[in-house]
Amino acid sequence: MLKVSILSIGDEICIGQVLNSNAQWIAEKCTEIGIEVIFHLTVGDNKQRLIESLIFLEKSSDVIIMTGGLGPTSDDITKPILTEYFGDKLVFSDEVNADIEEFFRKREREISKMSLSQAEVPSKCRVIRNKLGTAPGMVFFEKERYYISLPGVPYEMKEMMETSVIPMLIEEIERRHESVVKYKTIYTSGIPESNLAELIGNEREFLKEGETLAYLPSTKGVRLRIGVPGPDFSSCDERLYEIEKTLISKISNFVLPLENKELTDTVCELLKTKKKTLAVAESCTGGMLGAEITSVSGASEFFIGGEITYSNWAKSARLNVQEKTLLEFGAVSEQTACEMAENVRKIFNTDFGISITGIAGPTGGSPEKPVGTVWIGLSSQEKTYAKKFVFGGNRNINRERAVYTALNELKKALVE
Amino acid sequence: MLKVSILSIGDEICIGQVLNSNAQWIAEKCTEIGIEVIFHLTVGDNKQRLIESLIFLEKSSDVIIMTGGLGPTSDDITKPILTEYFGDKLVFSDEVNADIEEFFRKREREISKMSLSQAEVPSKCRVIRNKLGTAPGMVFFEKERYYISLPGVPYEMKEMMETSVIPMLIEEIERRHESVVKYKTIYTSGIPESNLAELIGNEREFLKEGETLAYLPSTKGVRLRIGVPGPDFSSCDERLYEIEKTLISKISNFVLPLENKELTDTVCELLKTKKKTLAVAESCTGGMLGAEITSVSGASEFFIGGEITYSNWAKSARLNVQEKTLLEFGAVSEQTACEMAENVRKIFNTDFGISITGIAGPTGGSPEKPVGTVWIGLSSQEKTYAKKFVFGGNRNINRERAVYTALNELKKALVE
Numbered sequence: 001m002l003k004v005s006i007l008s009i010g011d012e013i014c015i016g017q018v019l020n021s022n023a024q025w026i027a028e029k030c031t032e033i034g035i036e037v038i039f040h041l042t043v044g045d046n047k048q049r050l051i052e053s054l055i056f057l058e059k060s061s062d063v064i065i066m067t068g069g070l071g072p073t074s075d076d077i078t079k080p081i082l083t084e085y086f087g088d089k090l091v092f093s094d095e096v097n098a099d100i101e102e103f104f105r106k107r108e109r110e111i112s113k114m115s116l117s118q119a120e121v122p123s124k125c126r127v128i129r130n131k132l133g134t135a136p137g138m139v140f141f142e143k144e145r146y147y148i149s150l151p152g153v154p155y156e157m158k159e160m161m162e163t164s165v166i167p168m169l170i171e172e173i174e175r176r177h178e179s180v181v182k183y184k185t186i187y188t189s190g191i192p193e194s195n196l197a198e199l200i201g202n203e204r205e206f207l208k209e210g211e212t213l214a215y216l217p218s219t220k221g222v223r224l225r226i227g228v229p230g231p232d233f234s235s236c237d238e239r240l241y242e243i244e245k246t247l248i249s250k251i252s253n254f255v256l257p258l259e260n261k262e263l264t265d266t267v268c269e270l271l272k273t274k275k276k277t278l279a280v281a282e283s284c285t286g287g288m289l290g291a292e293i294t295s296v297s298g299a300s301e302f303f304i305g306g307e308i309t310y311s312n313w314a315k316s317a318r319l320n321v322q323e324k325t326l327l328e329f330g331a332v333s334e335q336t337a338c339e340m341a342e343n344v345r346k347i348f349n350t351d352f353g354i355s356i357t358g359i360a361g362p363t364g365g366s367p368e369k370p371v372g373t374v375w376i377g378l379s380s381q382e383k384t385y386a387k388k389f390v391f392g393g394n395r396n397i398n399r400e401r402a403v404y405t406a407l408n409e410l411k412k413a414l415v416e
Numbered sequence: 417m418l419k420v421s422i423l424s425i426g427d428e429i430c431i432g433q434v435l436n437s438n439a440q441w442i443a444e445k446c447t448e449i450g451i452e453v454i455f456h457l458t459v460g461d462n463k464q465r466l467i468e469s470l471i472f473l474e475k476s477s478d479v480i481i482m483t484g485g486l487g488p489t490s491d492d493i494t495k496p497i498l499t500e501y502f503g504d505k506l507v508f509s510d511e512v513n514a515d516i517e518e519f520f521r522k523r524e525r526e527i528s529k530m531s532l533s534q535a536e537v538p539s540k541c542r543v544i545r546n547k548l549g550t551a552p553g554m555v556f557f558e559k560e561r562y563y564i565s566l567p568g569v570p571y572e573m574k575e576m577m578e579t580s581v582i583p584m585l586i587e588e589i590e591r592r593h594e595s596v597v598k599y600k601t602i603y604t605s606g607i608p609e610s611n612l613a614e615l616i617g618n619e620r621e622f623l624k625e626g627e628t629l630a631y632l633p634s635t636k637g638v639r640l641r642i643g644v645p646g647p648d649f650s651s652c653d654e655r656l657y658e659i660e661k662t663l664i665s666k667i668s669n670f671v672l673p674l675e676n677k678e679l680t681d682t683v684c685e686l687l688k689t690k691k692k693t694l695a696v697a698e699s700c701t702g703g704m705l706g707a708e709i710t711s712v713s714g715a716s717e718f719f720i721g722g723e724i725t726y727s728n729w730a731k732s733a734r735l736n737v738q739e740k741t742l743l744e745f746g747a748v749s750e751q752t753a754c755e756m757a758e759n760v761r762k763i764f765n766t767d768f769g770i771s772i773t774g775i776a777g778p779t780g781g782s783p784e785k786p787v788g789t790v791w792i793g794l795s796s797q798e799k800t801y802a803k804k805f806v807f808g809g810n811r812n813i814n815r816e817r818a819v820y821t822a823l824n825e826l827k828k829a830l831v832e
Contacts, residue, residue: 008456013440013443013456014443014453014454014455014456015443015444015447015453016439016440016441016442016443016444016445016446016447016453017444017630017632018440019435019436019437019440020435020436020439020440020456021435023432023436023458024429024432024434024435024436025432026432027429027430027431027432028431028432028433029432030432031431031432037430037431037432037460038430038459038460038462038465039430039457039458039459039465039469040424040429040430040436040456040457040458041455041456041457041458042439042455042456042457043454043455044453044454046454049454049455049476052475052476053455056472059468060465060468183431185433192525193487193488193489194488194528194530194531194550195528197488197489197528197530198528198529198530212427212491213491214427214428214461214491215487215489215491216428216433216434217487217569225427225428225433227427280703280724282703282706284710285707285710286703286706286707286709286710286711286715286719287696287698287702287703287704287705287706287707287710287722287724288703288704288706288707288710289703290698290702290703290704290706290724290726291701291702291703291704291707291815293702294700294701294702294703294704294726294776294815295702295811295812295815297776297777297778297779297811298779299702299726300726300727303702303726303727304726304727304729304730305723305724305725305726305727305729305730305734306703306723306724307721307722307723307724307734308696308703308706308721308722308723308724309721310706310710310715310716310719310720310721310722311716311719311720311721313720313721314720314721314764318721318723318763347734348730360710360713361713362713363713363714370522372522372523390522390523390524391523392519392522392523393548393571394548394571394575395711395713396571396711397548397571399707399710399711
């Protein structure tokens with residue numbers, strides 16, 4: 001397989017001021033076309049470290065894709081360093097100069113002198129034209145490998161990747177007759193990673209040499225990523241399908257039913273296609289479940305609304321939870337969760353009502369009801385029930401897990 | 417300055433399936449305490465490349481912070497590779513074993529056999545206990561530098577960084593008498609970055625050589641980070657104070673009043689100390705404002721609850737918004753926002769009521785009310801008003817900005 005490394009250049013990434021979303025995007029695009037991404041490396045605007053980075057990456061990479069450091073200001077060092085690194089010199093490019101003039105003309109702005117310096121490019125490189133900005137991209141072929149330098153501005157970089165770099169890399173793969181790896185992700189919910197691993201057992205028993213299975217846990221659920229190598233993409237499909245079938249036979253109860261959809265999208269899609277409506281009653285999550293559901297565009301088709309009943313007063317006054325329930329069993333109890341779920345369903349006149357009431361922490365716990373104890377209630381016309389969960393993480397993790405556990409209960413009701 | 421590199425281990429990052437938010441977070445924390453972050457390197461679950469990475473990073477780093485590859489499954493390779501790399505062997509740790517048993521006991525779950533394998537740790541390492549998961553962290557001191565290995569699960573990693581690694585690094589900086597950069601962050605809200613920059617003007621006019629000012633924008637507001645170099649932390653304080661005073665004189669209206677507190681914490685603290693109560697009425701944010709407020713522990717002292725009125729039916733039935741208001745002006749209007757805020761305040765009998773109603777997108781926009789149009793209402797006993805904002809980002813950015821803009825209106829009312 002063609003081996004690519006991604007080199008991100010810029011102090012703002014190195015010191016953690018911004019997330020490196022460029023590297024993630026480039027890695028995803030490369031993986032899609034069957035390239036192996038072996039390293040992402042980030043370095044600040046520092047000459048010595050940038051050269052060390054190039055020397056390290058070129059040991060094992062066929063292609064190094066750089067982003068950043070191409071602006072017109074003095075802290076933008078990529079172009080002069082590459083010029084020096086390849087023993088090259090800058091030459092004035094009429095083509096790039098015309099692009100820059102056009103850029104400013106279209107925007108009815110005066111050309112700044114600084115921008116004109118961008119028309120100078122190393123003589124050995126092939127220029128990638130920048131339709132959305134003034135810094136051109138550069139492709140060097142030196143020491144039997146490609147060095148590609150792109151701007152750090154995400155939309156400029158993406159446009160150049162899509163129109164120039166990706167087609168060039170596909171050509172290179174075909175020229176070399178390189179092999180590829182194709183991936184497929186299975187989404188699960190309602191089961192921790194270690195229990196899933198026990199159900200699946202030793203994956204080497206059903207995987208062939210070179211095939212991989214990765215567990216990717218989050219509060220939403222565990223994703224399983226299968227990887228299958230092959231001479232080209234279409235030849236990987238049969239094995240991917242076989243491995244998926246094997247996995248699903250072991251863990252079918254926990255696999256989300258819709259292809260490539262995580263839990264929230266799955267629940268929303270099921271509500272929509274089954275024409276069911278929903279209302280929520282939230283205590284410790286304070287609106288997080290409603291916020292998660294309405295993060296999906298089109299939620300107004302099935303989500304009517306809900307009650308945030310953070311106080312006992314609100315639970316009685318707004319959800320008609322009986323005062324004797326709150327007194328006898330407490331706000332964090334099976335009885336309260338059931339009344340909340342059933343009453344919110346009736347008040348909002350929906351098919352389903354979900355409730356969450358718990359102790360998110362860090363305070364409020366007791367020996368009988370430790371921090372992380374959450375009751376989740378679900379009510380439909382057929383039945384109302386509540387289940388207890390003990391999450392035991394920190395405040396916001398407990399709240400997130402409560403939200404996704406509630407959605408998982410609703411998913412189960414919807415596929416029944 | 418102490419030099420740190422961050423090594424992220426995991427196929428899911430390398431192939432671009434997930435964003436590397438751990439590296440950004442760690443870099444930010446290290447920068448805050450005056451450490452120089454020189455490289456971020458990401459590598460897949462691959463033995464040879466992980467070893468190449470260690471050899472590269474140790475050339476110039478005093479500390480290498482690794483995350484990932486510590487789970488109980490076979491694709492988690494960090495522990496065996498570090499054990500081999502340092503010529504060490506695994507030993508059973510009673511302490512870690514007890515932590516794992518406690519972890520499962522608290523969650524009322526059976527211990528899985530796989531999880532017990534996590535009680536084995538290299539003999540040369542100092543263990544960092546994991547309060548939120550089963551994989552312990554490890555600190556090696558070898559070849560005159562620190563190698564720190566942490567889990568990839570963000571909340572486990574963050575807890576261990578905050579309680580163990582950061583204090584250890586601060587001690588190391590003091591022990592070495594390294595020169596430092598001390599940072600101070602000023603939190604603002606209610607003003608975009610470019611307007612803030614205009615008020616502040618050219619920072620070189622009030623900064624000395626080596627001192628820095630960085631603008632860190634987010635949906636919550638813009639943070640300003642001042643950096644002052646010095647031989648040790650305490651010698652930087654005077655200049656930090658002077659620069660802070662200069663900045664505040666230029667932008668006082670937008671600086672949040674409580675030291676080191678962002679907008680949400682500020683609002684919650686002000687409600688608590690002024691003994692004021694709050695209820696919320698949310699349409700397009702679907703509960704996000706309530707969720708944000710209740711992310712703060714102790715919110716039950718001032719937050720009573722709220723209404724998620726995602727449908728027009730809920731706005732009338734649960735918040736008594738007049739049907740003629742909805743018909744005449746629409747759900748996204750000054751009149752609806754005012755009625756929502758005033759009525760939620762009266763229904764919940766609180767000092768303040770806030771409402772949010774808008775078009776989050778991507779659908780539902782019109783020429784008069786484009787996607788991103790949001791009305792925010794605020795009601796107190798003295799007055800009720802609503803303001804229009806046009807955010808124009810994507811769905812979830814619009815919703816986040818609505819939440820923080822609403823909190824900013826409440827902040828203004830609380831400091832009046």
